[in-house]
Amino acid sequence: MLLNGLAAGCIYGLVALGFVLIYKATEMVNFAQGDLLMLGAFMAFALIEGFGLNYWLAFLGAVLFMAVFGYLLDTVILRQVIGQPQFAVVMLTIGLGFLFRSGASMIWGTETRAFATPFTDGVVKVGGFIIADVNLSIVIGTALLCGLLYAFFRFTRIGVAMQAASQNQLAAYYMGIPVKMIFSLVWAISAAVAAVAGILLAPVSLIDVTIGLIGLKAFAAAVLGGFGSIPGAVFGGLVIGVIEQFSGIYLPEGFKDVAAYIVILLVLFARPQGLFGNIGRKRV
Amino acid sequence: MRFFFKTDYNQDINLSRDGVDRFWYGLLIAALLLAPFVLEDFWLGEISYVFILSIVGIGLMILTGYTGQVSLGHAAFLGIGAYTHSILLNLGVPFWISIPAATLLSAVIGAVIGRPALKLTGVYLAIATLAFAFIIEQILIRWEHVTGGFKGFPVPRPEVLGVGLVDDVPFYYIAFGALVLAVLAALNLLRSPTGRAFVAIRDSEIAAQSMGVNLAAYKTMAFSISAGFTGFGGTLFAHKIGYLAPDAFNILLSIQLLLMVVVGGLGSLHGAIYGAIFVGSLPQLIAILRDYLPESISRQPGLEPGIFGLILVFFILFEPLGIYGRWLKVKLYFSLFPLYKKATFKRQKTYTKSERNR
Numbered sequence: 001m002l003l004n005g006l007a008a009g010c011i012y013g014l015v016a017l018g019f020v021l022i023y024k025a026t027e028m029v030n031f032a033q034g035d036l037l038m039l040g041a042f043m044a045f046a047l048i049e050g051f052g053l054n055y056w057l058a059f060l061g062a063v064l065f066m067a068v069f070g071y072l073l074d075t076v077i078l079r080q081v082i083g084q085p086q087f088a089v090v091m092l093t094i095g096l097g098f099l100f101r102s103g104a105s106m107i108w109g110t111e112t113r114a115f116a117t118p119f120t121d122g123v124v125k126v127g128g129f130i131i132a133d134v135n136l137s138i139v140i141g142t143a144l145l146c147g148l149l150y151a152f153f154r155f156t157r158i159g160v161a162m163q164a165a166s167q168n169q170l171a172a173y174y175m176g177i178p179v180k181m182i183f184s185l186v187w188a189i190s191a192a193v194a195a196v197a198g199i200l201l202a203p204v205s206l207i208d209v210t211i212g213l214i215g216l217k218a219f220a221a222a223v224l225g226g227f228g229s230i231p232g233a234v235f236g237g238l239v240i241g242v243i244e245q246f247s248g249i250y251l252p253e254g255f256k257d258v259a260a261y262i263v264i265l266l267v268l269f270a271r272p273q274g275l276f277g278n279i280g281r282k283r284v
Numbered sequence: 285m286r287f288f289f290k291t292d293y294n295q296d297i298n299l300s301r302d303g304v305d306r307f308w309y310g311l312l313i314a315a316l317l318l319a320p321f322v323l324e325d326f327w328l329g330e331i332s333y334v335f336i337l338s339i340v341g342i343g344l345m346i347l348t349g350y351t352g353q354v355s356l357g358h359a360a361f362l363g364i365g366a367y368t369h370s371i372l373l374n375l376g377v378p379f380w381i382s383i384p385a386a387t388l389l390s391a392v393i394g395a396v397i398g399r400p401a402l403k404l405t406g407v408y409l410a411i412a413t414l415a416f417a418f419i420i421e422q423i424l425i426r427w428e429h430v431t432g433g434f435k436g437f438p439v440p441r442p443e444v445l446g447v448g449l450v451d452d453v454p455f456y457y458i459a460f461g462a463l464v465l466a467v468l469a470a471l472n473l474l475r476s477p478t479g480r481a482f483v484a485i486r487d488s489e490i491a492a493q494s495m496g497v498n499l500a501a502y503k504t505m506a507f508s509i510s511a512g513f514t515g516f517g518g519t520l521f522a523h524k525i526g527y528l529a530p531d532a533f534n535i536l537l538s539i540q541l542l543l544m545v546v547v548g549g550l551g552s553l554h555g556a557i558y559g560a561i562f563v564g565s566l567p568q569l570i571a572i573l574r575d576y577l578p579e580s581i582s583r584q585p586g587l588e589p590g591i592f593g594l595i596l597v598f599f600i601l602f603e604p605l606g607i608y609g610r611w612l613k614v615k616l617y618f619s620l621f622p623l624y625k626k627a628t629f630k631r632q633k634t635y636t637k638s639e640r641n642r
Contacts, residue, residue: 103590
């Protein structure tokens, strides 16, 4: 049961990771992250069912496609609102989310879809516990992805440049970092992460156009961990997932759906910057 | 073009600028008063819907447009107003008492939510209000013996002296009266010290604070007033939809309300009303559009939310001042006619301004 919670939490964490990556680097809050997840899952579905590709190839293809999609999204649309109030970005991404959902329902219809994965229906026995392969795949996939991202930010030139750009855009620009391209790359990575989350999630909860609503729970995760903190996002996701799982069992019916929101309200009121966030200095 | 030389501070805070303004607004009010004698009942219903949306829009405009606090949870206040009003009516409370009671309850809940939300800004506030809206929605679903749960219940139709208050024509006048009341209240609020404090908070919290504005008190007040207006709109909204169920007050409605404020034009009461007209007539426009589009597109399931999103994206990208802003631009163009400079409203590009430390 704990692992079920952790697996759900990993998905929240991955989506939250996307929010945080974008927020940290560009100060934008992407309300369409959940819909990117939905698009990623549908891309994988199209590649597997439509073109008959192998699961792993489709996985790679969908992630690549979403990365390109994220990159273009930034260069074409989102770049224009840099420097506008945050409110504008919030509304813009909400609008984009609507567009994606409507586009997806035009292409794939509103029915629920499923595709076969190597993990479906398998179980593993570890010391007397029975664990579904699907959940295991989510946890392992998240861990791998986090390691990969950590290495990317720590050891590659572009990763370090991204960190610099997120600290101070102007200074980074003066140091010869192509800030605009870096921003687009951040969007690409974030869309790719969303795609991974979507594909991992697909065997657990079948895919349909409203799957993106999971993004709202991921907000809870991102806020819980402090919006600007990458480890915080994953940790927040795990906490939300586990709390949800347990409140579904130990609390009266109905609490499962709102547990995440009650938790973030409490956290926000007690510690507005989140658990891992740091307080910025104020300036006029 | 006309010039206004202000020689008196009162000229800044008068409700109307001059006789010409008063003439046009008077004409508008007269036309709306006479409308029931000319128009069919269907159109009256549509117009009263726009009136109700305008009241809600004014409520959200005070919070978002004037105080700069984004709320993604205003559907919850609308729901609180609608449910309280209908439940009170069912208990036998008269129409004229249950409306103020529902308004008051929304305002009080707004203050209760606004008070702890003080520490939050920007995105955090948006998400906190979103969470609040979800919790209210769940309460509406779970508190079955009061709210009727998922199934909901029909809104009672009160009568006075044998006349149904929510029949088309009486309801039209009630909604119109309510809107006039709301507009006057908002105008007077916004030219009072309170309203100016709101604008100061929107423009810079720190600067407002150092001018002696009590942030905590004024932000709570803005939340409470906005919730009150929205709840007031909600009471009439209940009669408009006729049947209350929790899924009428979900996140999509909150977003629709925000769309209204953004498309109308942030920071102006005109904008709230233009936005309400726009959002109120959008479903009709889409229905008309469906007839002209090729079959393959018009039959698609996701068309309506798609158009919704498209409009939102276009307004944010190309007309951030909204419909009211476009109106101002057109007006300026004609009053300056041969000398209008194209770059008058061009946006400045900024790259380093951070909201993170606000």
